[in-house]
Amino acid sequence: MNSNIANNLFVRNIFLVAAAIALANCGTATFSKTGSDAEIESLRNFELAFIDQFAVPGKRFNAAAFDAKVNEGNANFQKAIADEKFTARRPVLVDLKGQFDADAAHLRSKASRGKVTPALASEMKKDVNKIYDHALGR
Amino acid sequence: MLTRSTIMPSAGKTKRKKSSRKRSELDSALDQVTDESVAASMKEFQDLLAQAKGDTSELIRQNAQELEERLVLLKQKKIDKEDFNFFVENQKRDLRVFVDSQPAQSQERAEKLTLHILEIAATKIVPVLIMMI
Numbered sequence: 199m200n201s202n203i204a205n206n207l208f209v210r211n212i213f214l215v216a217a218a219i220a221l222a223n224c225g226t227a228t229f230s231k232t233g234s235d236a237e238i239e240s241l242r243n244f245e246l247a248f249i250d251q252f253a254v255p256g257k258r259f260n261a262a263a264f265d266a267k268v269n270e271g272n273a274n275f276q277k278a279i280a281d282e283k284f285t286a287r288r289p290v291l292v293d294l295k296g297q298f299d300a301d302a303a304h305l306r307s308k309a310s311r312g313k314v315t316p317a318l319a320s321e322m323k324k325d326v327n328k329i330y331d332h333a334l335g336r
Numbered sequence: 337m338l339t340r341s342t343i344m345p346s347a348g349k350t351k352r353k354k355s356s357r358k359r360s361e362l363d364s365a366l367d368q369v370t371d372e373s374v375a376a377s378m379k380e381f382q383d384l385l386a387q388a389k390g391d392t393s394e395l396i397r398q399n400a401q402e403l404e405e406r407l408v409l410l411k412q413k414k415i416d417k418e419d420f421n422f423f424v425e426n427q428k429r430d431l432r433v434f435v436d437s438q439p440a441q442s443q444e445r446a447e448k449l450t451l452h453i454l455e456i457a458a459t460k461i462v463p464v465l466i467m468m469i
Contacts, residue, residue, distance in 0.1 A: 293429070293433075296429070297426070297429070300422070300425065300426065300429075304418075304419075304422045307418070308418070308419070313416070313418075315414055315415060315419075316414075317409050317414035317415050317419075318415055318419050321406065321409070321415065321419070321423060324402075325423065325426045325427075325430075328398075328430065329426070329429075329430055332430060332433075
């Protein structure tokens with residue numbers, strides 16, 4: 199009888215410990231994902247600001263400033279990819295980096311020839327917002 | 337081979353009855369194409385675009401809407417062919433994940449209403465619109 203009670207208590211304790219571990223893991227995953235979401239939002243804001251700075255019709259193209267901003271962007275993306283704890287998010291960040299590379303290449307090509315239009319800037323920002331929303335599962 | 341004369345509007349011949357469906361700016365432009373060699377592509381494109389715009393998937397509808405808006409921007413010379421192709425590549429990159437994530441039986445339709453429309457737009461519609469500018 200006593201050994202039965204002890205067994206039941208042991209099983210109950212094991213169950214409680216398992217439940218606590220599961221809850222703790224769940225909390226960590228949520229915390230990591232929240233941090234990861236904030237990082238993605240920060241990259242979005244960087245990219246939108248980049249477009250605002252260089253996709254300006256009639257503005258003289260400053261190659262040095264452009265390259266500096268692209269280098270800063272590359273460093274931001276590489277750091278975000280390396281620091282990402284939520285491993286399922288890494289390919290998403292790589293895709294977002296691909297979008298940044300494509301935006302930078304197109305913007306360089308257009309801005310250096312003075313061929314930026316207001317519609318180009320607004321459509322570029324529309325695409326950036328869309329791809330980031332999809333990356334965040336919205 | 338397309339020439340300006342082959343795609344000139346056939347204006348003034350017969351007055352078209354008002355359609356029950358509101359004609360978009362793009363429809364009006366494409367309706368001016370009378371060249372038989374491109375008419376089939378135009379018709380296929382317009383049919384697929386109408387299907388996509390009425391699809392139950394928000395992503396398919398959104399893609400169709402954006403494509404139409406960008407074709408109109410191209411026609412209005414607010415963006416050029418380079419910009420248009422850049423946006424098509426962006427849309428394709430975004431849509432590939434969507435198409436691949438669809439159930440096997442839905443993939444063909446999803447691809448037709450997204451990637452295939454973009455392909456027709458870039459290869460068949462854009463040259464016609466540029467000729468009309």
